Amino acid sequence: MAEESKQYTADKEGERLDVFLTRMEPELSRAHIQKLVAAGKAEVSGRARKSNYKLQAGEMVSLTIPAAQPVAILPEDIPLDVLYEDADIIVVNKPRGMVVHPATGVYSGTLVNALLFHCHDLSGINGEIRPGIVHRLDKDTSGVMVAAKNDAAHIDLAEQIRTKTAHRIYNAIVCGNIREEAGIIKGDIGRHxxxxxxxxxxHEHGKPAVTHFRVLERFGDYTLVECRLETGRTHQIRVHMASIGHPVLGDPKYGPRKACPFAIEGQALHSLSLSLTHPVTRERMTFTAPLPEDMANILKVLRAKYKR
Structure with a gap:
């Protein structure tokens, strides 16, 4: 991939250059932006500026993003819980704690490393870093995921997700007692x-996000909910549930600062089922993964305490 040059027009008076560029490029961290600025990769009206430069509304800003350095992603003999597999797709139950694909600083131990060892053939649409990956789960979210073994399957599955004909259902244990039986949470999601x-x-530069939730069980200080996604934004369920005052139990980013009282590493969020149309046979298929042991144990404790 060649280096990329981008142009923007400053829209806020007095905004720092690094803050503006981070807002324009939400996939890049502010620290990364500052390194690019320090290296002279950012110019304002044709002149290199420092990160703390205060922009004037209407100024032209350019940013040159260097080409990514190639990274060898190697197959690794990591056990997989395979729910289904054929010549076109593979469906797995991803464990909590596993990163889906390599990213900065994480190049081994991922689901992609495991899939490369297990399958040998994965679609190449997402490049060398994310072969076969059609959608993702957060590192500490467990459950059903599908990967594509060829480009035709990848294109078809991605279209199903885009048009919402592929349906995903999650279970989550959230903090607090949700009084409603069900609800819909709407709110554009973007970088904090x-x-x-x-x-x-x-309210600015966010992407539309809609989460439907339904109460399954109440336990006084906690509630077991089912969540259905209309959209698939990063951290969507975690952000939306926290926004209504019911963060996911154990969530290190959006939950309470106090220590989680249960034995669980990360948030109590699980991708329970995925329904899709097979990209070749056109058969409608539903895959389900049982709750992980840590969530099942928490529910056992809660039921013993509150279901008397």
Missing amino acids: PTDRKKMAIV
Whole structure:
């Protein structure tokens, strides 16, 4: 991939150059942006400026993003819980704690490394870093995922997700007692304005997001809910549930700062089922993954305490 040059027009008076560029390029961290600026990769009206330069509305800003350095992604003999597999797709139950695909600083131990060892043939649409990956789950979210073994399957599955004909259902244990039986949460999601490692409901530069939830069981201080996604934004369920005052139990980013009282690493969120149309046979298929042991144990404790 060649280096990329981008042009923008400053739209806020007095905004720092690095803050503006981070807002324009939400996939890049502010630290990364600052390194590019320090290297002279950012110019304002044709002149290199520092990160703290205060922009004037209407100024032309350019940013040159260097080409990514190639990284060898190697197959690794990592056990997989395979729910279904044929010549076109593979469906797995991803464990909590596993990163889906390599990213900065994480180039081994991912689901992609495991799939490359297990399958040998994966679609190449997402490039060398994310072969076969049609959708993703957060590192500490477990459950059903599908990967494509060829480009035709990848294109078809991606279209199903885009048009919402592929349906995903999640189970989550959230903090607090949700009084409603069900509800719909709407709120555009984008990068948090001050913490670039988090997402948030934002009014500018966010992407539309809709989450449907339904209460399954109540346990006084906790509620087991089913969540159905209309959209698939980063951290969507976690951000939306936190926005209504019911963050996912154990969530290190969006949950309470106090220590989680249960034995679980990460958020109590599980991709329970995925329904899709097979990209070749056109058969409608539904795949289900049982709750992981840690979530099942938490529910056992809660049921023993509250279901008397």
